[in-house]
Amino acid sequence: MSEETESYDLLFLRLKAGDEQAYKEIYEKFSKLLFQAAYNKVRDKVVAEDIVQNIFISIWEKREELMVRDARHYLMGSLKYAVINYIRSQVMENKYLAFSKNNSGGEEEIFSMIEVNDLSAIIEKGISSLPDKTQEIFRLSRFGHQSTKNISTDLKISEKTVEYHITRSIKFIRAYLKHYYLFL
Structure with missing residues (x-):
C-alpha cells in the first residue's frame, strides 16, 4: 500500500471521528x-456536479458508519452507483414520456407504470437500508451482473463472504417487500 493511499485512508478515519478538516481535504483531493x-459518463456539467455533490453529502451524513479500506476505490464505486442511478432514472423518465405520448388516455397503463415505478422505489429504499458492504455486494451482483468470483476478487474477500451478503440481502429485501405488500 502506498503512502498516499495510507494518508487517504487516515483522512477517512479522521472523518469518521467527525473531523471537518479531513472532510475538506478529501473533497479537495477527490x-x-x-x-x-x-x-465522461453523463456528458452534462450540471448533472456531473450534482452527482459529485450528492456523493460528498452522503459521505458527510454517513461518516460515522463508513468502513473505507481504500479511499479511491470507495469513492469511484460510489460514483459508479450514482451514475447508474442517474442513468436508470433518465431511462425510466424517457420510457414514461414515450409511453404517455403513445398511450395518452390509457389510464390503466399509466397506473400500471406508476405501480412499477413505486415498486422500484420501494426496492431501492430496501436496498439502501442494508449495511454498506452488503448493499455494495448486492448491487455488484444484481445490477452490475458480476459473478461471485469477480466480486470476491475486486473486494478482496472470500467467495463465501460474498455469497453470505447476497443471501442476506435477498432475504432482507423479500421480507421488506412482504411488509410493504401487507401494508398495501
Whole structure:
C-alpha cells in the first residue's frame, strides 16, 4: 500500500471521528477526479456536479458508519452507483414520456407504470437500508451482473463472504417487500 493511499485512508478515519478538516481535504483531493469521471459518463456539467455533490453529502451524513479500506476505490464505486442511478432514472423518465405520448388516455397503463415505478422505489429504499458492504455486494451482483468470483476478487474477500451478503440481502429485501405488500 502506498503512502498516499495510507494518508487517504487516515483522512477517512479522521472523518469518521467527525473531523471537518479531513472532510475538506478529501473533497479537495477527490472532487475534480470524481467530476471528470462523472462528466465522461453523463456528458452534462450540471448533472456531473450534482452527482459529485450528492456523493460528498452522503459521505458527510454517513461518516460515522463508513468502513473505507481504500479511499479511491470507495469513492469511484460510489460514483459508479450514482451514475447508474442517474442513468436508470433518465431511462425510466424517457420510457414514461414515450409511453404517455403513445398511450395518452390509457389510464390503466399509466397506473400500471406508476405501480412499477413505486415498486422500484420501494426496492431501492430496501436496498439502501442494508449495511454498506452488503448493499455494495448486492448491487455488484444484481445490477452490475458480476459473478461471485469477480466480486470476491475486486473486494478482496472470500467467495463465501460474498455469497453470505447476497443471501442476506435477498432475504432482507423479500421480507421488506412482504411488509410493504401487507401494508398495501
